[in-house]
Amino acid sequence: MANPWSTLADEDLTPDSVHTHLDPITSDHWVAAACFDRLVSDIATQRTIIEIGLQRSASALTRTYDIYSNTPSTSQSQEDTNFLLDHFRREPLDAQVCHIRACLVERLDRLNTYVELQKELVVKDVGSEGDDEWEDDPWADGDAQENGSLEDKSPILPLPEFLTDDLLITALSLAAQEQFSALGVLVARHGTGLFPHRFVILGSIPEHTSPSNYRQILPSYDPSQDSEQRWTSNPSRPDADWTHNSDVQFALEQAGVKPFPFQEPIPGAVEIPLSSPALLQWYRDRIDRIISRTGIIDTALVLTQHGASSGLSGLDEIGEDLSLLSRLIYDAPRPPAEDDNHTLSGWSKMSPSEVIRSYLSYSTPAIIVKNIQRLVIPYLFVLESRAERSGHPDPSLQNRLLYEYIVNAPLETAAPIFEASKPILPVVERLIKDDEDVARVALALLYGSNSLDEWATMSRIFECMPAWDSGYVADAGEEDEADTTIASLGAFVTPSTAQPRVTASDLLLFFQPLHASSISRALDVLDVHLESGEILSRWNVPARLRWFLQSANDGNEQRSWARRMARRAGGPSDEPDSPEEYEWLLDDMIKLSNTSENGLRSAFGLIPTDEVISIFLSGLLNSGSECTCSVNICVELSPDCRVPNRQNASPYTTE
Numbered sequence: 001m002a003n004p005w006s007t008l009a010d011e012d013l014t015p016d017s018v019h020t021h022l023d024p025i026t027s028d029h030w031v032a033a034a035c036f037d038r039l040v041s042d043i044a045t046q047r048t049i050i051e052i053g054l055q056r057s058a059s060a061l062t063r064t065y066d067i068y069s070n071t072p073s074t075s076q077s078q079e080d081t082n083f084l085l086d087h088f089r090r091e092p093l094d095a096q097v098c099h100i101r102a103c104l105v106e107r108l109d110r111l112n113t114y115v116e117l118q119k120e121l122v123v124k125d126v127g128s129e130g131d132d133e134w135e136d137d138p139w140a141d142g143d144a145q146e147n148g149s150l151e152d153k154s155p156i157l158p159l160p161e162f163l164t165d166d167l168l169i170t171a172l173s174l175a176a177q178e179q180f181s182a183l184g185v186l187v188a189r190h191g192t193g194l195f196p197h198r199f200v201i202l203g204s205i206p207e208h209t210s211p212s213n214y215r216q217i218l219p220s221y222d223p224s225q226d227s228e229q230r231w232t233s234n235p236s237r238p239d240a241d242w243t244h245n246s247d248v249q250f251a252l253e254q255a256g257v258k259p260f261p262f263q264e265p266i267p268g269a270v271e272i273p274l275s276s277p278a279l280l281q282w283y284r285d286r287i288d289r290i291i292s293r294t295g296i297i298d299t300a301l302v303l304t305q306h307g308a309s310s311g312l313s314g315l316d317e318i319g320e321d322l323s324l325l326s327r328l329i330y331d332a333p334r335p336p337a338e339d340d341n342h343t344l345s346g347w348s349k350m351s352p353s354e355v356i357r358s359y360l361s362y363s364t365p366a367i368i369v370k371n372i373q374r375l376v377i378p379y380l381f382v383l384e385s386r387a388e389r390s391g392h393p394d395p396s397l398q399n400r401l402l403y404e405y406i407v408n409a410p411l412e413t414a415a416p417i418f419e420a421s422k423p424i425l426p427v428v429e430r431l432i433k434d435d436e437d438v439a440r441v442a443l444a445l446l447y448g449s450n451s452l453d454e455w456a457t458m459s460r461i462f463e464c465m466p467a468w469d470s471g472y473v474a475d476a477g478e479e480d481e482a483d484t485t486i487a488s489l490g491a492f493v494t495p496s497t498a499q500p501r502v503t504a505s506d507l508l509l510f511f512q513p514l515h516a517s518s519i520s521r522a523l524d525v526l527d528v529h530l531e532s533g534e535i536l537s538r539w540n541v542p543a544r545l546r547w548f549l550q551s552a553n554d555g556n557e558q559r560s561w562a563r564r565m566a567r568r569a570g571g572p573s574d575e576p577d578s579p580e581e582y583e584w585l586l587d588d589m590i591k592l593s594n595t596s597e598n599g600l601r602s603a604f605g606l607i608p609t610d611e612v613i614s615i616f617l618s619g620l621l622n623s624g625s626e627c628t629c630s631v632n633i634c635v636e637l638s639p640d641c642r643v644p645n646r647q648n649a650s651p652y653t654t655e
Helices: 013-020 030-037 043-057 059-069 078-090 092-126 129-133 140-145 159-164 165-178 180-203 246-253 277-295 297-309 317-329 342-347 352-360 368-389 397-406 411-419 435-448 455-462 476-493 504-511 516-537 545-550 555-570 579-591 608-623 633-640
Strands: none
Touching: 013 030, 013 043, 030 092, 030 129, 043 059, 043 092, 043 246, 043 397, 059 078, 059 092, 059 246, 059 317, 059 545, 078 092, 078 246, 092 159, 092 180, 092 246, 129 180, 159 608, 165 180, 180 455, 277 297, 277 317, 277 342, 297 317, 317 368, 352 368, 352 397, 352 555, 368 411, 397 504, 411 435, 411 455, 435 455, 435 504, 435 516, 435 545, 476 504, 476 516, 476 545, 516 545, 516 579, 555 608, 579 608
16 A cells, blocks of 8 residues: 555644554665655654654765765775765766755754754744734634744744755844844854854844844954954754765765755855954944944944953944034034934044034034034044054144134124133133143234124124233334234235145144234234224225235225225215214214324325325215314414325315
């Protein structure tokens, strides 16, 4: 009677029925082949099938092992393989059974792995928040809730597929589903075979997932080899089956029983451990993907900390960069709609000045000082520390970068910085701690500014300057040196073919070597220029602050501006509203021609007073306006009036 084994459905098989149908069969080859061909979903039944197949292959194993071990050779080498190959060719059934046994042994290993995987998968499934949330689902079937069990759940990994599929496919599936406990079991038992594909597996893990969840499969550094550490396997069987011996496998291939291995390389496979530079680059690339695809800096930091914990050089600095980058993304102010695509590689390409500007790009005057203290200063400390570690200390680095930002900042933004650097404040609380540097930066900022209408803000900045009134008096030689410096500054800011425009950064370099006496003199000059600038702005003829330096020794330029002032104030659109305003205009023009107590000339300091008055009258008469001065200036000056063609000028009257 024919054995019904091949006609039985898989779901009808049980461990007992397997014995019932296979034990009576006397052909070991047939039973071993039958066990190899049958795959079922029930773990106990599949284990019984494999064990019976191994039992029925034992006799063939014994025969081939005896031939191998009794080979008359001094060394177990090629001659041993030849004897095995001759035997397999004479006894093809033994060769087939040995091949089947090797496959069943591997299948048993996978079955044991599958049991451990299912434990991890079930635990993850039961402990998920979704199950807890619907534990009291009123729509659920009561009987199903009472009778359901872990064994009734549909397995995430069907057993027949797990036993036959490439383990890489299983590993990729587990990685994509974030089943890291199960993936850890797979790597622990089959790590040697999966090691070449480790980066493909890691690439399947979603970037938003915290690396702490899959740290057991992350690449680690081996200091003794200065390279990546290999994965190791902890198989369920302590001893390998003899059919897995390389000589046996070679003989089976040559006998045509076992197919030759498929040699086409799998994309992404890396057979050998990475060198330390290559491993560092892998971490950088992974960090960049995490940031660019998720923007979660904390996740990238965890990955960095894992690699650094194994001693991989270079990751500590990357960790510093990530901490600084996280401040830019999370702490620096920016509009809600702003979506900067920051990455670690992009951060590394930014210059320190660009980083500082990025930190402060959306800081308002109200919060600029606070943001410099909590964002920029820590960044500058890191840069200085790195310079020291590299063997190239740069003590001036912090001040240089901070000053560079300030002199290029808008005046409204810079004013609070100077107010936080006043000499009256404790040094530890000041942003700019050196008094001379406060003055240097302010002079460079103000004379480098293009502003025509922020005189109140400029005055705020000037009020923060040090006074140097502690009894120090410069001698005549130092005063001459200071005046020479001011004159050279005027020449420096004057446009030329080689230097069309002097920037605030250029001016900062100019002021950097100056001594206290020269800086103090420059502040006195600045005070006069600020007052002059406010006057010109009041009469609608504003000039940039550096103009006062450029015209300090140019009488023609001063006369030109005085005429503009007289014409603009006396023109139809800007005509004074009252007689007092005419007098005020003239008083201001005369004030601009005066010399201060310190011997410093104002904006029109090269023009005599009577000439200033003449310019005032000329502008007034040429405008065609009727003078109604409250003083008899016109009458008093009429005999010597220098207005050309006065007889053709418009008539005027005096009170």
